Amino acid sequence: MTCDEAHQLLHAYIDDELDIATALQIEAHLPGCPKCRKELEAARAAGRAVAQSAVYYPASSDLRDRLKRAIRSEIRETETPPHAGFLTAWWKRPMAFSGLAAAMLLIVCSTMLLLPAHASRGQIDELVGSHVRSLEEDHLMDVASTDQHTVKPWFAGKLEFSPPVIDLSAEGFPLIGGRLDYLDQKKVAALIYRRNKHLINLFIWPGDTTPEVDTKQGFNLIRFECKGMTCWAVSDVNAGELQQFADLFKAQKAASTRS
Amino acid sequence: MSLHAAASKFESAVMEHLDAAHNLARWLMRNDQDAQDVVQESCMNALRAFDSFRGADFRAWFLTIVRNTSFTWLRRRKNLSGPASEQSLEAGAEIAADGEVYDPQAIAIRAADAELVRRAIAALPDTLRETLVLREMEGLSYKEIGKIAGVPIGTVMSRLARGRMQLQALLVEMDQPNVGKAVQEGAR
Numbered sequence: 001m002t003c004d005e006a007h008q009l010l011h012a013y014i015d016d017e018l019d020i021a022t023a024l025q026i027e028a029h030l031p032g033c034p035k036c037r038k039e040l041e042a043a044r045a046a047g048r049a050v051a052q053s054a055v056y057y058p059a060s061s062d063l064r065d066r067l068k069r070a071i072r073s074e075i076r077e078t079e080t081p082p083h084a085g086f087l088t089a090w091w092k093r094p095m096a097f098s099g100l101a102a103a104m105l106l107i108v109c110s111t112m113l114l115l116p117a118h119a120s121r122g123q124i125d126e127l128v129g130s131h132v133r134s135l136e137e138d139h140l141m142d143v144a145s146t147d148q149h150t151v152k153p154w155f156a157g158k159l160e161f162s163p164p165v166i167d168l169s170a171e172g173f174p175l176i177g178g179r180l181d182y183l184d185q186k187k188v189a190a191l192i193y194r195r196n197k198h199l200i201n202l203f204i205w206p207g208d209t210t211p212e213v214d215t216k217q218g219f220n221l222i223r224f225e226c227k228g229m230t231c232w233a234v235s236d237v238n239a240g241e242l243q244q245f246a247d248l249f250k251a252q253k254a255a256s257t258r259s
Numbered sequence: 260m261s262l263h264a265a266a267s268k269f270e271s272a273v274m275e276h277l278d279a280a281h282n283l284a285r286w287l288m289r290n291d292q293d294a295q296d297v298v299q300e301s302c303m304n305a306l307r308a309f310d311s312f313r314g315a316d317f318r319a320w321f322l323t324i325v326r327n328t329s330f331t332w333l334r335r336r337k338n339l340s341g342p343a344s345e346q347s348l349e350a351g352a353e354i355a356a357d358g359e360v361y362d363p364q365a366i367a368i369r370a371a372d373a374e375l376v377r378r379a380i381a382a383l384p385d386t387l388r389e390t391l392v393l394r395e396m397e398g399l400s401y402k403e404i405g406k407i408a409g410v411p412i413g414t415v416m417s418r419l420a421r422g423r424m425q426l427q428a429l430l431v432e433m434d435q436p437n438v439g440k441a442v443q444e445g446a447r
Binding site: 010011012015017035038039041042043044045046047048049050051052054055056057058059060063064066067068070071072074075129132133135136217236 | 266269270273274277278280281282285286292294295296298299300302303306331335339360361362363366367369370373376377379380391392394395396400401416419420423424426427430
């Protein structure tokens with residue numbers, strides 16, 4: 001075996017990826033070739049530097065716990081889909097609808113009523129996660145259209161409510177499409193707007209709410225109410241511009257309903 | 260298999276390979292927060308796709324998802340921060356491309372400095388760093404690495420060769436205070 005050939009195969013030799021015959025040829029070459037021996041030792045030393053546990057990043061116990069919780073809640077969600085399903089199951093068996101179940105229902109309802117007042121970290125996480133996922137290729141839109149009269153009817157039949165859809169191109173926030181999304185186990189409408197090269201996701205579902213702003217992972221979030229719907233705008237545009245977007249959306253919707 | 264059995268099987272498989280997943284994501288993303296977010300997103304994507312997982316090798320399947328999610332995030336990060344950072348993603352440490360062989364003794368001494376080793380690995384181009392992490396830290400075969408990174412075995416071999424060579428150069432060059440700083444900043 002020539003030095004050049006040995007040189008080509010040296011790393012496969014280190015990693016034990018050669019067949020036995022070739023490996024033996026390398027071993028026959030090495031004793032007479034200081035250059036290849038040095039290269040072999042240097043490559044092995046570099047490999048060992050990477051392999052040491054001091055530079056390994058194991059998952060923290062925090063992350064482990066968080067993922068276990070996330071996996072379990074995701075699985076529960078698929079087992080008992082929406083709240084409605086849970087309720088009908090009980091109504092179908094009136095005998096089982098005991099005082100205990102009624103008490104549980106009361107707790108569930110009161111929690112649901114309390115939730116909108118203050119967004120939980122979980123909801124913020126979900127909103128940002130959904131926004132980030134939507135930025136992946138082929139994930140952004142179910143219906144691509146700049147026409148609000150195409151986007152709005154598209155939601156009909158897919159949702160139990162009709163989200164407000166407004167085009168704000170004249171104001172520098174063109175509508176580019178819509179998407180069906182899931183938040184907190186509910187189907188919600190997501191409208192996608194563009195601001196220069198940035199994207200804004202506007203999540204909409206029924207229910208009153210109070211204004212709120214938040215940031216996470218460099219994304220800005222703004223909650224506002226529009227015609228009895230809870231709206232969350234999520235984007236990497238700066239907070240000022242996002243607020244401008246939210247104000248415009250509300251104002252235009254109010255104007256379009258009056259006219 | 261019942262849904263419940265499948266779910267607990269998924270959870271224990273993920274937990275078994277979570278260190279490998281996190282380590283790979285951490286080395287690709289090069290910061291803690293992004294690594295955790297990438298692992299969480301990968302985990303949820305894997306759960307949704309678990310029905311379609313038929314193979315025997317959960318680790319390779321899961322690491323492929325982590326790897327692809329990481330690169331999606333890296334591409335997006337690159338797009339968001341504009342062309343300035345593009346260099347760091349592609350060029351990396353080409354200072355070491357001349358193929359100089361360093362003294363094995365000198366490499367071994369520098370390997371004892373974990374902080375230096377970390378900086379040197381972080382300065383490698385993404386694809387070389389990925390290959391080295393999978394080979395040296397996880398002990399995967401060329402075939403497994405090729406499957407995860409979506410490249411032929413020959414490419415895995417040449418990436419490992421280049422990765423180890425560049426790492427030697429980085430370890431030695433970065434150890435000299437002035438050069439080290441310059442290389443590190445160039446790699447950011």
